[in-house]
Amino acid sequence: AQSVTQPDIHITVSEGASLELRCNYSYGATPYLFWYVQSPGQGLQLLLKYFSGDTLVQGIKGFEAEFKRSQSSFNLRKPSVHWSDAAEYFCAVGAWYSGGGADGLTFGKGTHLIIQP
Amino acid sequence: DGGITQSPKYLFRKEGQNVTLSCEQNLNHDAMYWYRQDPGQGLRLIYYSQIVNDFQKGDIAEGYSVSREKKESFPLTVTSAQKNPTAFYLCASSMSGAGNQPQHFGDGTRLSIL
Numbered sequence A: 001a002q003s004v005t006q007p008d009i010h011i012t013v014s015e016g017a018s019l020e021l022r023c024n025y026s027y028g029a030t031p032y033l034f035w036y037v038q039s040p041g042q043g044l045q046l047l048l049k050y051f052s053g054d055t056l057v058q059g060i061k062g063f064e065a066e067f068k069r070s071q072s073s074f075n076l077r078k079p080s081v082h083w084s085d086a087a088e089y090f091c092a093v094g095a096w097y098s099g100g101g102a103d104g105l106t107f108g109k110g111t112h113l114i115i116q117p
Numbered sequence B: 001d002g003g004i005t006q007s008p009k010y011l012f013r014k015e016g017q018n019v020t021l022s023c024e025q026n027l028n029h030d031a032m033y034w035y036r037q038d039p040g041q042g043l044r045l046i047y048y049s050q051i052v053n054d055f056q057k058g059d060i061a062e063g064y065s066v067s068r069e070k071k072e073s074f075p076l077t078v079t080s081a082q083k084n085p086t087a088f089y090l091c092a093s094s095m096s097g098a099g100n101q102p103q104h105f106g107d108g109t110r111l112s113i114l
Helices: none
Strands: A003-005 A010-014 A019-021 A024-026 A032-038 A044-050 A056-058 A064-068 A073-078 A087-096 A102-107 A111-116 B004-007 B010-013 B019-025 B031-038 B042-051 B054-057 B064-066 B076-078 B087-094 B109-113
Touching (some): A010 A019, A032 A073, A044 A073, A073 A087, B019 B031, B019 B109
Parallel strands (some): B010 B109
Antiparallel strands (some): A003 A024, A032 A087, A056 A064, A087 A102, B031 B042, B031 B087, B064 B076
């Protein structure tokens, strides 16, 4: 079964500084990878997704992520954060099992992003 | 606009009471999911359904029940057997249950014990 690890529970970044949130996955084949953002008291919103091809994926709100197979990573980046980026960020991996079934997505436990003025 | 509607936004349960959380989608998605979210625990899958009249248990199904009588609706009942129901509940849907399908989320229901 697949799994996702987000090593950082909390990250504090100054407004205007760059951001990188880490995500490591475990899966035997090429994974489908996603990043979601959750504002307090809200549902999750899809930021970007990776299926295949170009390993650098562009998403909404100025975010991008890079798939590195050798490191089993899919880190999320933004060159300059804004106070409105303060939220919870979730990485997720999807898999299609060879048995013909499917089991949706597996989510990491999230990284809480705090923006300092 | 298409989306997922969860209601109510806040819900209170008395001891020994069953409560039902509503989830409706107009995205014409086949698959629907229920997650429970607790601080520091991420999302934990309660139940999922890939097609009408069929559903499977997720990782923490004990104390919960679901039905999928219509494609657009996937209500979750929190039964009295669930001894620690206080949490934020999220409903999601996707075009199919395949792992390459992004999930779309509702805005959640916060359940508390009276």
